[in-house]
Amino acid sequence: MTGIRVLVGTRKGAFILNSDGERRHWDVSGPHFGGWEIYHVKGSPANPDRLYASQTSSWFGQVLQRSDDGGKTWETAGNEFAYEGETGTHQWYDGTPRPWEFKRVWHLEPSPGDPDTVYAGVEDAALFRSDDAGQTWRELAGLRQHGTGPQWQPGAGGMCLHTILLHPQDASRMYIAISAAGAFRSDDGGASWRPINRGLKSEYIPDPQADVGHCVHRLAMHPARPEVLFMQKHWDVMRSDDGGESWHEISGNLPSDFGFVVEVHAHEPDTLYVIPIKSDYEHYPPEGRLRVYRSRSGGNEWQALTSGLPQQDCYVNVLRDAMAVDSLDPCGVYFGTTGGQVYASSDAGDNWTPIVRDLPAVLSVEVQTLS
Numbered sequence: 001m002t003g004i005r006v007l008v009g010t011r012k013g014a015f016i017l018n019s020d021g022e023r024r025h026w027d028v029s030g031p032h033f034g035g036w037e038i039y040h041v042k043g044s045p046a047n048p049d050r051l052y053a054s055q056t057s058s059w060f061g062q063v064l065q066r067s068d069d070g071g072k073t074w075e076t077a078g079n080e081f082a083y084e085g086e087t088g089t090h091q092w093y094d095g096t097p098r099p100w101e102f103k104r105v106w107h108l109e110p111s112p113g114d115p116d117t118v119y120a121g122v123e124d125a126a127l128f129r130s131d132d133a134g135q136t137w138r139e140l141a142g143l144r145q146h147g148t149g150p151q152w153q154p155g156a157g158g159m160c161l162h163t164i165l166l167h168p169q170d171a172s173r174m175y176i177a178i179s180a181a182g183a184f185r186s187d188d189g190g191a192s193w194r195p196i197n198r199g200l201k202s203e204y205i206p207d208p209q210a211d212v213g214h215c216v217h218r219l220a221m222h223p224a225r226p227e228v229l230f231m232q233k234h235w236d237v238m239r240s241d242d243g244g245e246s247w248h249e250i251s252g253n254l255p256s257d258f259g260f261v262v263e264v265h266a267h268e269p270d271t272l273y274v275i276p277i278k279s280d281y282e283h284y285p286p287e288g289r290l291r292v293y294r295s296r297s298g299g300n301e302w303q304a305l306t307s308g309l310p311q312q313d314c315y316v317n318v319l320r321d322a323m324a325v326d327s328l329d330p331c332g333v334y335f336g337t338t339g340g341q342v343y344a345s346s347d348a349g350d351n352w353t354p355i356v357r358d359l360p361a362v363l364s365v366e367v368q369t370l371s
Helices: none
Strands: 003-010 013-022 026-034 037-044 047-057 061-067 089-091 097-099 102-112 118-123 126-130 161-164 174-180 182-186 216-222 225-233 236-242 258-264 270-275 292-295 303-305 322-323 331-335 343-347 354-356 362-370
Touching: 003 047, 003 331, 003 343, 013 037, 013 102, 013 354, 026 258, 047 102, 047 174, 061 354, 102 161, 161 182, 174 216, 174 303, 216 258, 331 362
Parallel strands: 037 102, 037 362, 322 362
Antiparallel strands: 003 013, 003 037, 003 362, 013 026, 037 047, 047 061, 089 097, 102 118, 118 126, 118 161, 161 174, 174 182, 216 225, 225 236, 258 270, 270 292, 292 303, 322 331, 331 343, 343 354
């Protein structure tokens, strides 16, 4: 029997929501690791019972957890994240040099083909890989030691590596995004990297055509068409049709082109979703109306999806890792808010319902389709 598992990371624990293929009734498990910030929870595509969770606290630091039974029980994974080589410095907010310092794991990306291989994006921005189910970690230091590394600078939320995309057909290619350095691509399994930010414009850096310094909030791709990438930037929704070699804006008729999430429909590579936020200092929906915007044309033309969503006095935010889709037909779309609601649509966004309310602020949402 087909089922859906929604993995939710929050400011005060992880929650696991389970439903059957009808997606009408949901069982809620949690909080797991109650009281801890859970930046990300994600399942392995190669083993749906294998889950990874990033658990952090200002008192106790960073802890990685792993479950091999779908979240019923957990065990502590390896937690040694050591930067390799001469670490050097990056820029601080005021432009002064700052040594690299490990703070937390923002994003976990299990390999689609090997349940024991998982990548971790961390703050200060670096990429790590484990080939033993998270027990030991090694830095893919070619990224951080790229020649532009000393120019990287934190965004408002820190200098975090928050997005990892693994090419579905070419294991040697991957993409990452860093706030506020930009997007990067590797064609040799992470040994070397290069910026892919041509076409991005950012008025808040001295050179608006600079290779790095752009605050990328999120990247997305469809596995059937991996050369097409979508980006939600600090301002602007962008698209690349050549694997990141060049970008063009597709913000079109959006009420605001600031936001954090971008996601692609499971079966329609030209259907994508964003959630506009009013501005970079007013982190809530324009006019206090929570609206998901869908484009069925790959961008530029956007439709507001409002059915079931609050359309007045709504001042929540939706963070960069807090939207996901399932692979059922029709496609299910899910997102979580800083107000503690997790909304779901079982008809590709036409209608929404809150499947759980009053959680702590949601940091991440991931979905597993189970058979």
